[in-house]
Amino acid sequence: MKSIQSVIYKIVLIQARIYTLKEVNCTISKQCKAKKTRIQQRGIFNIQNANTLLNIREVDVQLEEEMCMSGRGQGEGRTTVRRCGNCGEPGHNICIYKKDKKMSNVYSSD
Secondary structure, eight states: HHHHHHHHHHHHHHHHHHHHHHHHHHHHHHHHHHHHHHHHHOOOOOOOHHHHHHHHHHHHHHHHHHHHHHHHSTTSOOOOOOOTTTTOOOOHHHHHHHOOOOOHHHHOOO
């Protein structure tokens, strides 16, 4: 008798869980549908719109570069060329410079 009662309680709990999951799923579906509708209502994305967006992005990049050049926003977005601590030339560092020097000595000793 107790085993039948426990099975019935489990079934009731499972049915309640299924009901709540269906409600949550319905809510999520409505949110996704609303998002999809918002995206669709923005209009057709064609070549002219794409070119406009690209031009806006280029202008933003150019303005950012000009701000860095003029000294505004110091420390933000500035990139400096790293140079070798030994010879001062860009493109390598001291560790690579030492390796290159050792390699050149190996080849020159032949």
